[in-house]
Amino acid sequence: MDRRYRKAIIAANWKMNINPSEAKKLTTAMLKCSSAKDTSVVLCVPAIDLTIVKRVLRQSRIAVGGQNCHYEDTGAFTGEVSAQMLYDAGAKYVIIGHSERRSMFGETDEIVRKKVAAAIRAGLRPIICVGETEEQREMGITEEQIRIQVKSAVYGLDADDFRKVVFAYEPVWAIGTGKTATPEDANEVCKAIRACLREKYGARPSRGTSILYGGSMNEENAPALLAMPHIDGGLIGGASLKPEAFAAIVAATK
């Protein structure tokens, strides 16, 4: 990552793991991560855990985030959680457009765009996930796929709002599989994301945007990935449930 322009962000994605009754213990064990200077640490937790996690983190610099939100601010949407609710519960970030949401819950690029706008309206920083499938990579259309996802996610965002945006490049084939993109390949895609953002917002804003890598990132592969110039942090699934591993990844940003 290029420290001159961007702060590192290491974000945990607990996914649908960790009950409220378990959240306090895991969060307490995560407190040691907060000592990392110049690195933002975020725990993106199930909505029902948010209040408990936030309470444990009260005195620390670790932020909390949601994993999804609805694109409307309020209304008759049984079972949904709005961006405003996440914000009110203490969240600073929200993951939007994770590939699990796209593939299993029918989230289209259009829905992702509306959720990004809702997150920003509510005062949250969206962590927008983009990534290609294995087939798309084999067909050689990774960059085309990423460009469509990136451009539609920020469509309609003005320069001010764009400053709040964080991207996460998560190749679908690397998520939860133990397969990681090589640091060089991951860097190439993150660089392409930045180039795409530069076309729309110009050199300075795109240079300042944090672009994370996600997909089987762990304490072993993190140092090499984080050493790449266009990778500014990580979005961590499995390893974020293990405090030691997660702390080691945070430490690798130094």
Ligand code: 13P
């Ligand atoms: P894993 O780290 O378990 O591969 O998950 C990555 C991810 O989906 C983070 O959002």
